[in-house]
Amino acid sequence: MNFEAIKAIYLFEMARTRRTLLQSVVSPVISTSLYFIVFGAAIGSRIQEVDGVSYGAFITPGLIMLTLLGQCIGNGSFGIYFPKFVGTIYEILSAPVAMSEIIIGFVGAAATKGMIIGAIILATATFFVDIRIEHPLMMVLFFVLTAVSFSLFGFMIGIWAKNFEQLNLVPMLVVPPLTFLGGSFYSINMLSPFWQAVSHLNPVLYLVSGFRWSFYGIADVNPLISLGMVTLFLVVCLVILHWIFKTGYRLKS
Template sequence: MNLFAIRAIYMFEMARTWRTLFQSIVSPVISTSLYFVVFGAAIGSRIAEVDGVSYGAFIVPGLIMLSLLTQSLSNASFGIFFPRFTGTIFEVLSSPVSYFEIVVGYVGAAATKAMLVGVIILLTATLFVDLRIEHPMWMVLFFVLTAVTFSLFGFIIGIWARNFEQLQFVPLLIVTPLTFLGGSFYSIRMLPEFWQTVTLFNPVVYLVSGFRWSFYGQADVSVGLSLAMTVLFLAVSLGVVAWIFKTGYRLKS
């Protein structure tokens, strides 16, 4: 494995974060703080507790997961799309670097940036509510798996997209609505029975539920199922990325 090549790609992508610090780090934190003000104060005044947890604390895992998903997608998709857009991707493809090393470099940087934002949001949340993490190792596991999985998904979107409009289509019109409807700000048990069944077809439910369980020991679906679904998403994303490099889909043209 060419660790020097992985490090070069990784550090190049990370350097872009520090050049756009406000957009990359500060903006998501401000947005999350506004969520606490709006949801925690306005809705929290009407919903005191959810399953024995104060509403302000209950939404923290959902907020972190919302930021983690969107940041992973946007960082990874833009990270690979921009070299394709400018044509510099051919320099990477023609260099003595394997496809595996390219993916590790780009996806690793995207996941790192997303997790950095997630950690900052977690620390920010402690200023607003009292948090407890009952299963810290599980929290870290779900945290890392989700960041890597959706960074891979974002990498796929960055390869698929032909323009900036397509680059934003999936994150804005598909992933973000699914996250809002996936129990980020409520328990799906609060829904009528029919809509509870419908919601179970939303893959984000399993991510949010497992992550929230690691905080409070409570989940809408079993933690084993949440972990299995997360690993399944990861495996599917890895399979698609492998197919992309094997066929050269939108990379060699």
């Protein structure tokens, strides 16, 4: 394992965050604060509790997951797309660096940045609502697995994208609707049986449900099923990336 190569890629990607603190850190914190203010005033006054948890506290895991997914996909995709865009990807591919080392460097940095923002959002939420974490180890496990899985997913998008429009297609048009409709701001038990069945087709539901269970012990889906879905998504991403590097799909042409 070439740890120096991993370190070089990782530190280079992390340095980009320090140069864009307003965009990378301040913007998500302000956006989340607005969610608490707007939803707390508009909906929280009408829905006092959900499954015995105050509405503001109930939506906190969903807000963290919403931010985590967006940050990990965005950082993971841009991290590999920019070297493709400027042509430096060929230097990386021709260097004595293995596929696994490239992935660990880029994806590790994207996941780290996403988790830092997620932790900041969690800290910000404590100023607005009372939060408790009943299963801290499971919370960390869901947090890390989700960050790594969607950083890998973003990495795949960055390889697939041919231009900036395609790069932003999934993060802007696909992920937010799935997150909003995945039980981030409500329990699917509030829906009719038909829409509950439809909601179970949304993969984000399992992430939000499992993460919320680690906080309050309540879930729309069995937490073990949620954990299995996250793990399955991680494995699928790794298999696809193995095929991409083996065939050189949109990397060597």
